[in-house]
Amino acid sequence: MKKDIALIMREILKYSNDLPSVSHNTPFKVLIATVLSQRTKDAATEKAAAKLFSKYPNAKSLAKAPTREVQKLIKGAGFYKTKAARIKEISKAILEQFNGKVPDSRKQLMSLPGVGSKTSACTVVYAFGKPAICVDVHVHRISNRIGIVDTKKPDETEAELNKIIPKKYWLSINHSMVRFGQETCRPRNPKHQECALQKQCDFFNRKGKWAQS
Numbered sequence: 001m002k003k004d005i006a007l008i009m010r011e012i013l014k015y016s017n018d019l020p021s022v023s024h025n026t027p028f029k030v031l032i033a034t035v036l037s038q039r040t041k042d043a044a045t046e047k048a049a050a051k052l053f054s055k056y057p058n059a060k061s062l063a064k065a066p067t068r069e070v071q072k073l074i075k076g077a078g079f080y081k082t083k084a085a086r087i088k089e090i091s092k093a094i095l096e097q098f099n100g101k102v103p104d105s106r107k108q109l110m111s112l113p114g115v116g117s118k119t120s121a122c123t124v125v126y127a128f129g130k131p132a133i134c135v136d137v138h139v140h141r142i143s144n145r146i147g148i149v150d151t152k153k154p155d156e157t158e159a160e161l162n163k164i165i166p167k168k169y170w171l172s173i174n175h176s177m178v179r180f181g182q183e184t185c186r187p188r189n190p191k192h193q194e195c196a197l198q199k200q201c202d203f204f205n206r207k208g209k210w211a212q213s
């Protein structure tokens, strides 16, 4: 069945009409929190980020911070040793290569140590309000469940979504899919009965490799 992208987006956007706020945090905090969020639940990321930024709120302070202390502050985020090393490297690179200012282009962001497609997209969206499709676990899961993409990795999902999702939705898609994924299309026990996308959804209709067994 051909997917009705406009209908799918209309339903998903109902979960969050607001465009993401760009004034809530500094670009540095958005970038570092996105690194902390890798393979970590939202609540644990928020806690670790709050602890870290209460002591080291910018690139200058974090670049100089003792590694052990950084590890201790972000321990709740998982993979904390790797992440501590990574966020210190990023802070140093921002200081040395960008005068302490987080760049607003994806190309420049991806020149920072360990910053890939997802982190750069999330940063331009949430720190600078620039359109990009930020593919986190929710966007990857939901896009494959519905069947608008058929991919294994988030980077592949982003490339496919870039082709089929009109640009006017890019800024909101992550924000609204995250809400949809937390409230209805949950990782476990999705609430199919509350979902307006049943007819569009391969997972619900038991089609495709992402379908339920």
Ligand code: SF4
Residues within 6 Å of the ligand: 145, 146, 184, 185, 186, 190, 191, 192, 195, 196, 197, 198, 201, 202, 203, 204
């Ligand atoms: S029908 Fe179920 S699996 Fe499909 S999008 Fe809705 S909640 Fe998710």
